[in-house]
Amino acid sequence: MGAPPPPPGGPYEEPQPWSPPPFGTTAPPLAGRWRRLFAGIVDGVIVAIISSPFTYDSLRVVSNPATGPQATGRVGDALAAGVIGFLYFWLLQSLWRGQTIGKKLFGMRVARATGGPATSGQIALRQFVEVVLGWLCFLGLVNLAWILFDRRKQALHDKAARTVVVDA
Numbered sequence: 001m002g003a004p005p006p007p008p009g010g011p012y013e014e015p016q017p018w019s020p021p022p023f024g025t026t027a028p029p030l031a032g033r034w035r036r037l038f039a040g041i042v043d044g045v046i047v048a049i050i051s052s053p054f055t056y057d058s059l060r061v062v063s064n065p066a067t068g069p070q071a072t073g074r075v076g077d078a079l080a081a082g083v084i085g086f087l088y089f090w091l092l093q094s095l096w097r098g099q100t101i102g103k104k105l106f107g108m109r110v111a112r113a114t115g116g117p118a119t120s121g122q123i124a125l126r127q128f129v130e131v132v133l134g135w136l137c138f139l140g141l142v143n144l145a146w147i148l149f150d151r152r153k154q155a156l157h158d159k160a161a162r163t164v165v166v167d168a
Contacts, residue, residue: 027115028166030153031108036165040144042102043089051084082131089127094120099168109168113152118163126161133157 055077092100098109098118110118110126118126133156134140143156152164 028111028168031106031165031167033147033153035106035108036147036153039100039102039106039108042105043100046101047081047085047088050088051081054080054084078135082135085134086127086131089130090120090124093118093123093127098123103165103168107168108165110163111166113154113158113162113164118161122161122163126157126163129160130155130157 089100093103093110096104098111103109110123112118112122130143133143139156146155146159147153154164158164
């Protein structure tokens with residue numbers, strides 16, 4: 001009878017495009033959208049309180065007799081708030097295995113999209129993208145709303161860093 005066919009993956013087999021493996025049966029389930037929202041609100045309030053001494057006068061209304069009241073903002077204050085927010089999320093998630101205070105309260109953590117804990121570099125990239133998109137107002141809203149339609153509940157900053165938010 002003939003020789004058995006060669007095993008798959010031989011030297012002549014066409015290479016397959018790479019894609020991250022799906023979560024296995026041992027991977028924790030993805031965190032819920034509402035819990036992510038509430039954890040984000042808690043963390044946002046904490047960042048606002050921490051950054052308020054540096055940004056308390058960032059938005060002033062100046063009255064100009066020729067043009068009427070005008071709001072003025074200072075770029076330095078927005079930069080300070082962005083740096084404080086970045087450090088808050090990056091340091092806590094790096095030190096607490098993907099968790100911030102809000103994520104701890106709601107039982108979630110950031111993990112690699114392929115499974116396992118996220119690295120400090122992934123968390124830094126994730127937060128950098130989130131801060132930059134947040135400064136670009138409309139894109140910041142698109143970034144946050146992205147989890148509503150994504151099958152893996154990833155925001156754009158999660159996709160950039162190849163991370164997901166899972167149950168802790």
